Amino acid sequence: MRYDACIIGAGADGLAAAATLAARGLKVAVVERDSRPGGRCVTREFHPGFRASPYVDELAPIPADIFWSLDLARRGALLAPASSSLPQAADSLRCPIVERVLADAATSAKRSLFASRAPHAPWPGEEFSARTLLEVLGESSAASTERAHLLASVLDGRVCDPALAGSALQLLAGTRGGMAAGGLGRLGEALRGAAEEAGAEITCGLEATDIKRKARRVAGVGLADGSEIAARAVISTLDLKRTFLSLFSWSELPRALVDRVGAFRPVPGTARLLVALEAPPDPRAGMDASTLRGPIHVASDAVALDDAYRAWRRSAVPERPPTMLRLVSAVDPSLAPDGAATLTVTLGAIPHTPFDGAWTHEKRDRLRDTALAAVETVWPGVAKRVLGLELIVPPDVEHLLGVSGGDLTGGELAADQMLGFRPFADCRGSRTPVEGLYLAGPSSALGPLATCAAGVAAARAVMADFAAGRLK
Amino acid sequence: MSDTFDALVIGAGPNGLAAAAYLAQAGLRVAVLEAEAAAGGGCANNLALGDLAVPVGAQTLYALDPRVVKDLKLVRRGLKFAARDLAQIGLRSDGKPLALGRDAYAAARSIAPYSQRDAERFVVFRRELFAFARVMRAMWWEDGETESQDELRRLAVTGAAAFLDAAFESEAMKAIFAFDAMAGGLSPAAAGTSLLFAWRAAQEMCGLQGAVAIPRVGMAALAEALSAAAGAACVEIRTNSPVARLLLSGDAVAGVALASGEEIPARLVLSNLSRRETLLNLAPADATGFATAKRLGRAPEVGEAKLVLALKAVPGFAAIQPAGRFVIAERLESCIGAHGEARAGRLPGELALEAVVPTMFDPSLAPPGVHILSVLVRPLPVSPEEGWPRLASRLIENVLVLLERHAPGLYANIVGLNFVAPKPSRDPFDVSHMLAPWRARISTPIGGLFLCGEAAEPVPALSCCAARIAAAIAVAHLKGEVR
Numbered sequence: 001m002r003y004d005a006c007i008i009g010a011g012a013d014g015l016a017a018a019a020t021l022a023a024r025g026l027k028v029a030v031v032e033r034d035s036r037p038g039g040r041c042v043t044r045e046f047h048p049g050f051r052a053s054p055y056v057d058e059l060a061p062i063p064a065d066i067f068w069s070l071d072l073a074r075r076g077a078l079l080a081p082a083s084s085s086l087p088q089a090a091d092s093l094r095c096p097i098v099e100r101v102l103a104d105a106a107t108s109a110k111r112s113l114f115a116s117r118a119p120h121a122p123w124p125g126e127e128f129s130a131r132t133l134l135e136v137l138g139e140s141s142a143a144s145t146e147r148a149h150l151l152a153s154v155l156d157g158r159v160c161d162p163a164l165a166g167s168a169l170q171l172l173a174g175t176r177g178g179m180a181a182g183g184l185g186r187l188g189e190a191l192r193g194a195a196e197e198a199g200a201e202i203t204c205g206l207e208a209t210d211i212k213r214k215a216r217r218v219a220g221v222g223l224a225d226g227s228e229i230a231a232r233a234v235i236s237t238l239d240l241k242r243t244f245l246s247l248f249s250w251s252e253l254p255r256a257l258v259d260r261v262g263a264f265r266p267v268p269g270t271a272r273l274l275v276a277l278e279a280p281p282d283p284r285a286g287m288d289a290s291t292l293r294g295p296i297h298v299a300s301d302a303v304a305l306d307d308a309y310r311a312w313r314r315s316a317v318p319e320r321p322p323t324m325l326r327l328v329s330a331v332d333p334s335l336a337p338d339g340a341a342t343l344t345v346t347l348g349a350i351p352h353t354p355f356d357g358a359w360t361h362e363k364r365d366r367l368r369d370t371a372l373a374a375v376e377t378v379w380p381g382v383a384k385r386v387l388g389l390e391l392i393v394p395p396d397v398e399h400l401l402g403v404s405g406g407d408l409t410g411g412e413l414a415a416d417q418m419l420g421f422r423p424f425a426d427c428r429g430s431r432t433p434v435e436g437l438y439l440a441g442p443s444s445a446l447g448p449l450a451t452c453a454a455g456v457a458a459a460r461a462v463m464a465d466f467a468a469g470r471l472k
Numbered sequence: 473m474s475d476t477f478d479a480l481v482i483g484a485g486p487n488g489l490a491a492a493a494y495l496a497q498a499g500l501r502v503a504v505l506e507a508e509a510a511a512g513g514g515c516a517n518n519l520a521l522g523d524l525a526v527p528v529g530a531q532t533l534y535a536l537d538p539r540v541v542k543d544l545k546l547v548r549r550g551l552k553f554a555a556r557d558l559a560q561i562g563l564r565s566d567g568k569p570l571a572l573g574r575d576a577y578a579a580a581r582s583i584a585p586y587s588q589r590d591a592e593r594f595v596v597f598r599r600e601l602f603a604f605a606r607v608m609r610a611m612w613w614e615d616g617e618t619e620s621q622d623e624l625r626r627l628a629v630t631g632a633a634a635f636l637d638a639a640f641e642s643e644a645m646k647a648i649f650a651f652d653a654m655a656g657g658l659s660p661a662a663a664g665t666s667l668l669f670a671w672r673a674a675q676e677m678c679g680l681q682g683a684v685a686i687p688r689v690g691m692a693a694l695a696e697a698l699s700a701a702a703g704a705a706c707v708e709i710r711t712n713s714p715v716a717r718l719l720l721s722g723d724a725v726a727g728v729a730l731a732s733g734e735e736i737p738a739r740l741v742l743s744n745l746s747r748r749e750t751l752l753n754l755a756p757a758d759a760t761g762f763a764t765a766k767r768l769g770r771a772p773e774v775g776e777a778k779l780v781l782a783l784k785a786v787p788g789f790a791a792i793q794p795a796g797r798f799v800i801a802e803r804l805e806s807c808i809g810a811h812g813e814a815r816a817g818r819l820p821g822e823l824a825l826e827a828v829v830p831t832m833f834d835p836s837l838a839p840p841g842v843h844i845l846s847v848l849v850r851p852l853p854v855s856p857e858e859g860w861p862r863l864a865s866r867l868i869e870n871v872l873v874l875l876e877r878h879a880p881g882l883y884a885n886i887v888g889l890n891f892v893a894p895k896p897s898r899d900p901f902d903v904s905h906m907l908a909p910w911r912a913r914i915s916t917p918i919g920g921l922f923l924c925g926e927a928a929e930p931v932p933a934l935s936c937c938a939a940r941i942a943a944a945i946a947v948a949h950l951k952g953e954v955r
Contacts, residue, residue, distance in 0.1 A: 129629045129663055130904055163815060165903055166629065166663025263638030310812055313805060415629035415663035425626050 003029045006221045006231035008208045011039020013440040013455030014237040015191035020459035022198035033207035038188025047388030049337040050276035053184040059451045075190035078181040090171035096124040105457040129415035133162035152297040157348040159269035166415035173448035211247045218436030232471045235458045240423045240443035241404040266405035267412040268352035268394035273345040273371045276388040280341035281379035292330040298323040298374045308349040315355035322348035323374040345371045352394040410442020430461040483744030485513020489698035490936040491924040494943030496705035507714035512695030522782045522888025527691040530934040531846040534684040535675040537937040544701035551697040554833035558684040559796030562648035563878045573794040587642035605673035615910040627667045635666035646804035654850045656901030656932045657774035659811035664903030724919035744925035746899045774814045775854040775894030781845040782888030787879035798827045814851040825849045860893040906930045914942045
């Protein structure tokens, strides 16, 4: 049984790619290492009766045409409106970039697969790669506390030095898509429904171990149980490093490609604390219902942000990490039992592995206390209402979700790893130097900018190459 | 004094003298106006060091434009080199010094104890960088359009830190290059700083690509050769003539007014000062738009300082072969951290520095038995919270402790010491300078007013390339007006 396309990873990108291809009548198989599809779009019970999306609360936006063509609304994926208010400059840039990548994926089949696809025309938004975040934000706000707050909401738990050239690109990746009603798991279910209804076969609980090649062209995917899925095209939604460094034996690939992939830099830096509360925190003066629906950035100033960043660079856990609170059950009451509340705490600038060794119970407890202390400053007395907790540090994300370094962005959002240079200049967008292998997922050009779009771009590239007779 | 001039050059530093010589060679009557008592600017020996005097400015030459040397016959006018090709020597606290000279195999042998892979990579790294830099020369050497290259576009967004991380695995190799990546007060982590390596590799000194040289009789020899060239072209050099302001007619320059009150009319003015000094201090307030003035008002945050020592004995590390410039930078990461601290107005905990001992190559610079050690320290806050006079003593102490660690006994041999704090008058530098066309760096909003100094170079360094091109642009401007 030979498939037209095999997709590695059943996250948002993988499922969107599967649905797009299967809807065109292609035979599609999806393999997922976790026991259920969804990737980061999952919601699970972390304490009896309390549910939360463990990795992120909010996703990057799904482009409207993709949202409607996959018919996600009918399948129950309802997005709560984006809750934070930020300068809108980035939003008006993000759409042209997404469209450009999608268009590129469909048209560049005319060119040779192995031709260098180095960027020629500048990409929309490329002027941000020479600018600093402070400079861009400074134009809209002068007060330094206000600016620190803006900075925290742009970075959303990611780490960067906002005074360095290129940091303005962080604006493009701000996660502003809104929360899915019912948790992100509902979105994952909707995407799975779209893929399965279109005819894609999804295999869960089985890890892809290698990409098989015959005569230098992709022939299929080898699985952990020794079986093999034969396919004419493979779309990997893993990050760049996992795709090339763990699905191939290095000697098969050109040395320069291995070096280039090896030099791609993930930036782990986010920890999450899921908190089950027996009762919602008492309202405070100045906090109405609409404030509770949005993220609350624990009062930080520029100095604290700077200290945290420098601690992170030394692989130390900062004393005052940038902290974002979200009372997710205020947006979506189904996440907590009646009368109780679910709170997520996102901590930024957390090193993957502290300089003094791996995360131990003591270090985790200390980080948990740091997070709860930050919550206390917003809602005094909350600590007494805690019923249960779960802390997720970067190595947990790496282990659970299978992303290099536990970096959900799929690689640092630096100027040399963004837009036309993502994942790198001569292999950008969906096609890769390996014939028949396509890259979607977080490390592709669209990864940090939009949800589902990278998968759809890869699917369009596959369809274009089928139409051009390149995939046999 | 009733002479009329076609062009005036503000500042008789090397760049001003070179620009004046070029203008005069083109047939203009030129005067150079210098505030100090002697010409030479940063190359003149006017920093006291015990009984000696040393220059305030650059301690090595690595970007002097070879066309200027040729056109102005600087070699015949006394510019000889005591050292043509200084090796780059990394002093390490974790092992033997790293000596990167022109001999790639010797360099690879010195890298091998740190990383066998880096030793092999270095040879390829340098070849590729030099080959790319040769292609890029057109952009940095001549005024004109250059087609955009893929590699250029890639380097223009790549930070030096990412570039070095991809190229090398050992801290020793990354750190030795990190010092050069902090030129102009940039952080090695900032996007585009890897272009600094390409720019540096594109320069030619004494016929060698990417070489570092020290002139015989010191930097003053360069100033004297340029003075002689200007003099031979009938340039009038007026010392003790500080310029107070520019005279404008409409939105074009009409001359300058000296502090003495004297007004000198001219249709061309070339300024050797920074863009900020020229437009904010000398031009009338309404000559530049509000937005430009606001942008110019921003002082650079991070800079470099110079510390010069006179020693009774040559420092211990001077025995390392091949002879070179000594770089002390322990880790790439600490350079990035230090830049952050400097930006916040604090003295970085870990410093990076480059030291040269010019008397190793030219003993005539000092009396017998005395050696000069010239140290460039980066990155440092330009306007620290506590002010430079107070910070300087702490910085000097930290630098001496660091030097003592690498050259035991150095402290006891000091017979003279002087210090030059970072200059706040400099223009803030960023990567876009390296990519901007020459014309954008040289011209100003005021017609007939051009920049010819360090401010107009792609990277702040002593090069005289801007002077040559500014003179050509100014002459074309004048002719265009006549026609």
